[in-house]
Amino acid sequence: MRPIQDYYPHLCNKQNIVITMHQKPDGDAMGSTLGLYHFLANLGHNVSVISPTNWAAFLDWMPGASAVLDYEKDKAAADKLIDNANTIFCLDFNVMYRTKNMEQPLMDATCTKILIDHHRQPQEEVFTYGISNIYKSSTCEMVYDFIIESGYASLLDRNIATCLYTGIMTDTGSFRFPSTTASVHLAVAHFKELGIDHTAIHENVFDSFLENRLKFLGNSLMNRMEVLYEYNTAIMVIPKSDLVKFNTKTGDTEGFVNYLLSIDGIRFAALVIDRTEERKWSFRSKGNFDVNNFARMHFSGGGHKNAAGGSTYDSLETTVQRFKEILPGYQNELSNL
DSSP states (O other), X not given: OEEGGGGGGGGGSOXXXXXXXXXXXXXXXXXXXXXXXXXXHHTTOEEEEEESSOOOGGGTTSTTGGGOEETTTOHHHHHHHHHHOSEEEEESOSSGGGGGGGHHHHHHOOSEEEEEEOSSSOOGGGOSEEEEOTTSSOHHHHHHHHHHHTTOGGGOOHHHHHHHHHHHHHHTXXXXXXXXXXXXXXXXXXXXXXXXXXHHHHHHHHSOOOHHHHHHHHHHHHHSEEEXXXXXXXXXXXXXXXXXXXXXXXXXXXXXXXXXXXXXXOOEEXXXXXXXXXXXXXXXXXXXXXXXXXXXXXXXOEEOSSEEEEEESSOHHHHHHHHHHHGGGGHHHHHTO
């Protein structure tokens, strides 16, 4: 993988460009792809955005979201765009399998592939150019850097700024996580100068859920949470029956795992959800406990030091029991945080 700076001279050559992200995109994935989409369109490129799957409804308001293709719903159209692309930008994921059913078409594509991402251990060999920086707050911050450093700061506009602010806001936990550096605040100041309405963005993302989502959250906190104080750990186990009972939609569990870290003394939080095809884990931590390594070692996952995910095809009962059997091996590490 060559440095992304080597690609900058090619930005002035009009191309067919596809931008994609990880499955079930969050605010950073959608924000970074749409921010880059508007920027490249401003440069005169023919640009398309493809999501491997559907996404949470609370992201539908974002500028350009209506033009995003859902690969699972529009496979033929998406495959044609990939086949005709001169360049494919891969944002907010480090390995191709995180694009689910898009993995093989992306691997088969012979065009230029570019990585912009902040997760650990990227699959560098499949990308022509790229940048991977685990110290960046978000992929949105990295797209902002890409625009500035490539010499096109003048093309930044309110739509781009709105998209990029959304991802920075969500991936920094509304600017409270350690990844919120001075450079993050400088970017946000620039976005404000471009006219973003940060209040409206927060409301669109955090204040647009349905009543059943609050009931679902209340049930999860009351009946599905267990605190393991001897390990400074809390776990939330959500069975498929709850997803059906509360008529949940994509994005309804967003942020649930963070509630566990709000308990005094808890340094490791784990959420597992019984999806139809697999059990999905989300891990969060405070301090030096590395959930990226934990997820990679035990649950076929990964991510960041303090935020990671994983999955298993074991039953819900089996994977929860396995998690609890693993914890004693980390007792010293968790008690010394």
